[in-house]
Amino acid sequence: MREIYRLTTVFGSAPTDPAAVAFGYDAAEQMMRTQFGNVAMSQYPASMRITEPEDVFLALTSYPPGESAGEPQLSGFRRAIADAFRQGSGALDVSKETGLFLSRKTA
Numbered sequence: 001m002r003e004i005y006r007l008t009t010v011f012g013s014a015p016t017d018p019a020a021v022a023f024g025y026d027a028a029e030q031m032m033r034t035q036f037g038n039v040a041m042s043q044y045p046a047s048m049r050i051t052e053p054e055d056v057f058l059a060l061t062s063y064p065p066g067e068s069a070g071e072p073q074l075s076g077f078r079r080a081i082a083d084a085f086r087q088g089s090g091a092l093d094v095s096k097e098t099g100l101f102l103s104r105k106t107a
Helices: 002-011 018-022 025-036 053-060 071-087
Strands: 040-050 092-102
Touching: 002 053, 002 071, 002 092, 025 040, 025 092, 053 071
Parallel strands: none
Antiparallel strands: 040 092
C-alpha cells in the first residue's frame, strides 16, 4: 500500500507502512525459521481502488503520526490526498501484498 503511505510524508514520516517495517516479510520469515526451521512463503499480490478521499484521510490520521498532527500538517495532508486523487482521475489505485507463511515443526 505504498501509494497511500507516500502521502504521509507531509507529516515528516517515511513513506512506508510502520507495521510493514516492524513486521515485514523478512522479519516474519526469520521469526518463523527460528521457531520451526522450515518455512515456505507464498505471496498474494492484490489491488484496491479507493474512491473516497476522506477514507484515506480518516485511516491515516487514526494513528501516529497523523493522529497528533497540527492543523497546518492536516491541511497539507488533505492537499496531498486531493492531488493524488486528481492524478488518478478521481480514485487512488493501491497495490497490496499479503504473505502466507507455512511451517511445520519437525518431531
